[in-house]
Amino acid sequence: xxxxxxxxxxxxxxxxxxxxxxxxxxxxxxxxxxxxxxxxxxxxxxxxxxxxxxxxxxxxxxxxxxxxxxxxxxxxxxxxxxxxxxxxxxxxxxxxxxxxxxxxxxxxxxxxxxxxxxxxxxxxxxxxxxxxxxxxxxxxxxxxxxxxxxxxxxxxxxxxxxxxxxxxxxxxxxxxxxxxxxxxxxxxxxxxxxxxxxxxxx
Amino acid sequence: xxxxxxxxxxxxxxxxxxxxxxxxxxxxxxxxxxxxxxxxxxxxxxxxxxxxxxxxxxxxxxxxxxxxxxxxxxxxxxxxxxxxxxxxxxxxxxxxxxxxxxxxxxxxxxxxxxxxxxxxxxxxxxxxxxxxxxxxxxxxxxxxxxxxxxxxxxxxxxxxxxxxxxxxxxxxxxxxxxxxxxxxxxxxxxxxxxxxxxxxxx
DNA sequence: GTCTATATCCCGATAGAC
DNA sequence: GTCTATCGGGATATAGAC
Numbered sequence: 001x002x003x004x005x006x007x008x009x010x011x012x013x014x015x016x017x018x019x020x021x022x023x024x025x026x027x028x029x030x031x032x033x034x035x036x037x038x039x040x041x042x043x044x045x046x047x048x049x050x051x052x053x054x055x056x057x058x059x060x061x062x063x064x065x066x067x068x069x070x071x072x073x074x075x076x077x078x079x080x081x082x083x084x085x086x087x088x089x090x091x092x093x094x095x096x097x098x099x100x101x102x103x104x105x106x107x108x109x110x111x112x113x114x115x116x117x118x119x120x121x122x123x124x125x126x127x128x129x130x131x132x133x134x135x136x137x138x139x140x141x142x143x144x145x146x147x148x149x150x151x152x153x154x155x156x157x158x159x160x161x162x163x164x165x166x167x168x169x170x171x172x173x174x175x176x177x178x179x180x181x182x183x184x185x186x187x188x189x190x191x192x193x194x195x196x197x198x199x200x201x202x
Numbered sequence: 203x204x205x206x207x208x209x210x211x212x213x214x215x216x217x218x219x220x221x222x223x224x225x226x227x228x229x230x231x232x233x234x235x236x237x238x239x240x241x242x243x244x245x246x247x248x249x250x251x252x253x254x255x256x257x258x259x260x261x262x263x264x265x266x267x268x269x270x271x272x273x274x275x276x277x278x279x280x281x282x283x284x285x286x287x288x289x290x291x292x293x294x295x296x297x298x299x300x301x302x303x304x305x306x307x308x309x310x311x312x313x314x315x316x317x318x319x320x321x322x323x324x325x326x327x328x329x330x331x332x333x334x335x336x337x338x339x340x341x342x343x344x345x346x347x348x349x350x351x352x353x354x355x356x357x358x359x360x361x362x363x364x365x366x367x368x369x370x371x372x373x374x375x376x377x378x379x380x381x382x383x384x385x386x387x388x389x390x391x392x393x394x395x396x397x398x399x400x401x402x403x404x
Numbered sequence: 405g406t407c408t409a410t411a412t413c414c415c416g417a418t419a420g421a422c
Numbered sequence: 423g424t425c426t427a428t429c430g431g432g433a434t435a436t437a438g439a440c
Contacts, residue, residue, distance in 0.1 A: 013423080031233065031316040036415055045425050047417080052423090056416070112314060114233040117370060153389045157355075160362025168319060183400075187355045190399040194392035198385075215405075238433055247407050252435070254405090407440075414433085422425080 014052040014062075016042055021063050026105035030113050035059060060113050061120045067106035068126035074099045075133045085140035086192045090185040092137050093158040097184045100162035101177030107162065131155070144196040153191050153198055158184045216254040216264075218244055223265050228307035232315050237261060262315050263322045269308035270328035276301045277335045287342035288394045292387040294339050295360040299386045302364035303379030309364065333357070346398040355393050355400055360386045 020038040035056045039046045053059045078095025082088045100107040110127075117123055134151040142150060161170075161184035170176040170183075191198075222240040237258045241248045255261045280297025284290045302309040312329075319325055336353040344352060363372075363386035372378040372385075393400075 029316050034415060035417095046415085047419095047426085048424055050417070111365070111369065112316075114231050114314075149385070153359075153385065153392070156362035156366055156385070157359045157389065158362065159366055160358035160360065160364075162362075163313070163365050164358055164361055167313065183351070183355065183358070186400050186402065187359065187393060190355070190393050190396035191389060193396040193399060197392040197395060198388050200388065236433060247409095248433085249408085249435075249437095250406055258434075405440105407438100409437085409439100411436080412434085415431085416429105417431105418429080419427090420425105421427100422423105 018062050022105045030108050061123050063109040064123050065126045067110040071099055072129045072133055089137050090188040093188040094181040094185040096158035097162045097181040101165055145198045149198045150195050154188050157187045219251055220264050224307045232310050263325050265311040266325050267328045269312040273301055274331045274335055291339050292390040295390040296383040296387040298360035299364045299383040303367055347400045351400045352397050356390050359389045
């Protein structure tokens, strides 16, 4: 835990770099993030990171992997209290948007990094639990639709609200986050109620 | 229209730069776009663009403005044929996703550029007609909800499908685009049907 | 409006010492 | 595992000629 102190890292530089990356992305966005500046912040040589990451993108991918875990945790926690399935799903959508609004850097690393995810199988693997969380939450009310389609629909709706929130469409600040989250929750309830329309094939 | 020909531009370099930017963004994403390379493609000096744009971001913003116009046109065209309001709205959501899938570069310039839109009032102005298109389409069925909330909900749902599509969540290629577009259209119908849930206040 | 030339800066990545 | 040193590349932006 000797971060930002001396010139030498006897701790876990790998973890420290991920922390620094999150900070930097939070301040300037993924676009303005560089390996060199992360090193400077930690007081290590710009070559030091290469002992832990093959290149810049690999560090960003590591941030994304961490994001997946936190994200899933927040989704599960946020949706645990309501009793009935529809409300749980709506709470999950709300948690989804709140995560984007409050953990902007992590959300960006996950969805706005411009990374080619096909090149990072571990990231793909880390994303799966997020989908799974929706699936689980949905399984109790799949009557009338395939669970996959309902889960995907809700996830997409939440995702849309989240990204538009980060784009400024809901305004700025705490109020904007809550507004977007609430909207996403309501849309979720609407989708659930009319879920039979999601699979018109039958 | 003497693009890519000689060394000197007697035409409209400003427009040519926007064209080149669209091409480049399409090939490497916004992230990998540079003013310098756009110049190189056109065979002009790297300093030439500065006669038309203050900096790199201003060119990207110009691309985004063009994107707004095309986007709106496609939304309006795509949603003009169905007779009843709900189907029109669903068609608009479908067109939204198709635009993202087929005009990737323009969609990225608009939503994944990392631009601070507050700095580009003309861009804000150019975005308005897109919201308006949804508003108009929604006005015929606002019974039970405020038109704004219904329009925003559908827009967010479409946007979520669009961004997840570009992220690869629906797979790659033509099939993926149509799948995502169809899903967005169905979700729209579900939202419309249960739209009274969007405004629980009353 | 465009060119040539240039200044500056930053970044990614590697080599070799400790 | 980290440092020093360095190479090579590319980008932004300006100055001044045509």
